[in-house]
Amino acid sequence: MYTVFTMSQASRDRYRHGDLRQALLEAGLDMAREGGPDAIVLREATRRAGVAPNAAYRHFADRSELVRAVSDRALAELAEGIEARFDAVPADADPVAHAHGLLRAVGEGYLDYAFREPGLFRAAFTVPADLDRAADPVRGSARGRTPLVLLGVALDAMVEAGALSAERRPGAELLAWSSVHGLACLALDGPLRALDPATVAATGERLIAMVVRGL
Amino acid sequence: MYTVFTMSQASRDRYRHGDLRQALLEAGLDMAREGGPDAIVLREATRRAGVAPNAAYRHFADRSELVRAVSDRALAELAEGIEARFDAVPADADPVAHAHGLLRAVGEGYLDYAFREPGLFRAAFTVPADLDRAADPVRGSARGRTPLVLLGVALDAMVEAGALSAERRPGAELLAWSSVHGLACLALDGPLRALDPATVAATGERLIAMVVRGL
DNA sequence: TGACATTGTGAACACTGTATACATCGGGTC
DNA sequence: GACCCGATGTATACAGTGTTCACAATGTCA
Numbered sequence: 001m002y003t004v005f006t007m008s009q010a011s012r013d014r015y016r017h018g019d020l021r022q023a024l025l026e027a028g029l030d031m032a033r034e035g036g037p038d039a040i041v042l043r044e045a046t047r048r049a050g051v052a053p054n055a056a057y058r059h060f061a062d063r064s065e066l067v068r069a070v071s072d073r074a075l076a077e078l079a080e081g082i083e084a085r086f087d088a089v090p091a092d093a094d095p096v097a098h099a100h101g102l103l104r105a106v107g108e109g110y111l112d113y114a115f116r117e118p119g120l121f122r123a124a125f126t127v128p129a130d131l132d133r134a135a136d137p138v139r140g141s142a143r144g145r146t147p148l149v150l151l152g153v154a155l156d157a158m159v160e161a162g163a164l165s166a167e168r169r170p171g172a173e174l175l176a177w178s179s180v181h182g183l184a185c186l187a188l189d190g191p192l193r194a195l196d197p198a199t200v201a202a203t204g205e206r207l208i209a210m211v212v213r214g215l
Numbered sequence: 216m217y218t219v220f221t222m223s224q225a226s227r228d229r230y231r232h233g234d235l236r237q238a239l240l241e242a243g244l245d246m247a248r249e250g251g252p253d254a255i256v257l258r259e260a261t262r263r264a265g266v267a268p269n270a271a272y273r274h275f276a277d278r279s280e281l282v283r284a285v286s287d288r289a290l291a292e293l294a295e296g297i298e299a300r301f302d303a304v305p306a307d308a309d310p311v312a313h314a315h316g317l318l319r320a321v322g323e324g325y326l327d328y329a330f331r332e333p334g335l336f337r338a339a340f341t342v343p344a345d346l347d348r349a350a351d352p353v354r355g356s357a358r359g360r361t362p363l364v365l366l367g368v369a370l371d372a373m374v375e376a377g378a379l380s381a382e383r384r385p386g387a388e389l390l391a392w393s394s395v396h397g398l399a400c401l402a403l404d405g406p407l408r409a410l411d412p413a414t415v416a417a418t419g420e421r422l423i424a425m426v427v428r429g430l
Numbered sequence: 431t432g433a434c435a436t437t438g439t440g441a442a443c444a445c446t447g448t449a450t451a452c453a454t455c456g457g458g459t460c
Numbered sequence: 461g462a463c464c465c466g467a468t469g470t471a472t473a474c475a476g477t478g479t480t481c482a483c484a485a486t487g488t489c490a
Contacts (some may be wrong), residue, residue: 017469038253042447052470054448059468063447125405134406148406174398174407174418175425181405182397183389190340190396191349191363192389203389210390214429232438257478267439269479274437278478432490439484446477453470460463 021059023049028070032123036189039119040067067127072139074124077117079141082109082150095161100212102154107180107208110147114184115197122188125181151176164215176211183207236274238264243285247338254334255282282342287354289339292332294356297324297365310376315427317369322395322423325362329399330412337403340396366391370430379430391426398422
């Protein structure tokens with residue numbers, strides 16, 4: 001519940017900030033974008049919002065709560081990125097090709113976001129979270145679909161097309177997710193950091209193909 | 216190059232610590248074991264060594280250098296863990312089964328260490344590093360074999376046994392590594408954190424099977 | 431013995447997250 | 461319209477961090 005806002009535009013800028021929570025979140029997103037979740041610093045956020053350091057505590061109980069809010073937004077952005085590719089998969093192909101296309105869309109969208117927004121990607125996942133959170137529509141796309149949900153849809157399509165046996169379906173999300181996520185981790189903070197983008201992209205393609213084949 | 220040490224045992228404990236570098240490293244390992252790389256704090260290390268905060272700077276240029284030293288040790292420990300399973304694979308089986316066994320040994324050893332020593336595992340990888348470092352014998356087992364090298368041996372065996380085509384061999388390390396590493400990431404810091412160990416272990420087995428099948 | 435490099439100490443700085451007390455404002459009630 | 465109250469900001473302070481500078485103690489070697 002947010003209180004309705006009736007202050008004049010002028011009085012906004014004086015004492016009351018207006019929407020400090022949003023401003024802090026935005027600052028947090030900027031910092032995460034540049035340096036990942038560890039680069040989110042409360043005081044700097046208040047500084048950018050032009051406000052005293054402890055004003056942040058009127059909107060976030062804790063630094064970690066700001067980080068989590070940033071993480072939520074990053075997760076939603078990721079979901080949008082995946083969904084765009086997901087929805088672009090041609091529907092008129094044969095069922096197996098279609099299912100493969102969906103699965104590839106999820107994997108490619110995932111990796112694409114990871115390398116386009118490394119800081120935010122890390123913020124999305126290097127944060128206390130659980131499976132419920134990963135499936136909560138609040139953190140999904142505008143249509144409420146999280147990456148995990150989209151992956152599930154793709155896998156269901158695989159089963160329906162006969163490209164994946166029903167008994168292998170349960171838990172298959174974790175297998176596909178792990179593979180793609182691992183590459184992102186290794187290439188973002190890990191030992192593959194120095195790998196050139198082209199090689200990483202090619203490896204991503206091979207990885208997705210491997211998952212499709214091995215599931 | 217280290218200077219030879221000729222002080223008496225008694226005089227060691229007074230002014231000169233004796234082996235402060237080692238003591239700091241040990242303290243760093245303890246802290247990382249409990250809370251991962253972020254839990255490594257320089258001042259606390261000096262405190263545990265019974266020494267002034269800035270004494271650390273005689274042995275490490277930087278906090279990050281201590282973290283890296285801890286990371287190196289963790290990487291070596293991981294290598295030992297994998298190597299133990301690796302060497303335990305029976306050699307008299309048929310070539311394909313043997314190669315599969317080696318690959319499974321690497322994957323299982325990797326995951327086993329990740330869940331047995333989550334803090335150290337994260338310290339090993341959440342640190343600036345590159346591929347050279349991951350293949351440097353200095354950071355390997357006592358026999359100088361790093362996890363990456365062991366994985367390479369297993370994959371070579373796959374090719375020799377005819378279980379993996381030669382043209383798919385180059386870069387296959389990255390595929391196998393990513394898959395297994397991803398599960399570890401998701402289950403340690405990520406959204407799978409709350410997953411019960413049994414499920415994680417079972418997923419690990421399925422994941423390795425998927426890699427063997429899909430490579 | 432005396433110069434010297436090594437390795438420790440002391441004090442300080444800038445920075446962080448966070449708590450406690452206080453000021454200021456807007457909106458709802460008599 | 462006066463008044464109180466909850467919401468939201470400020471001032472100040474504290475403990476903790478990494479890091480630096482000047483200095484002291486120590487062992488080594490000419």
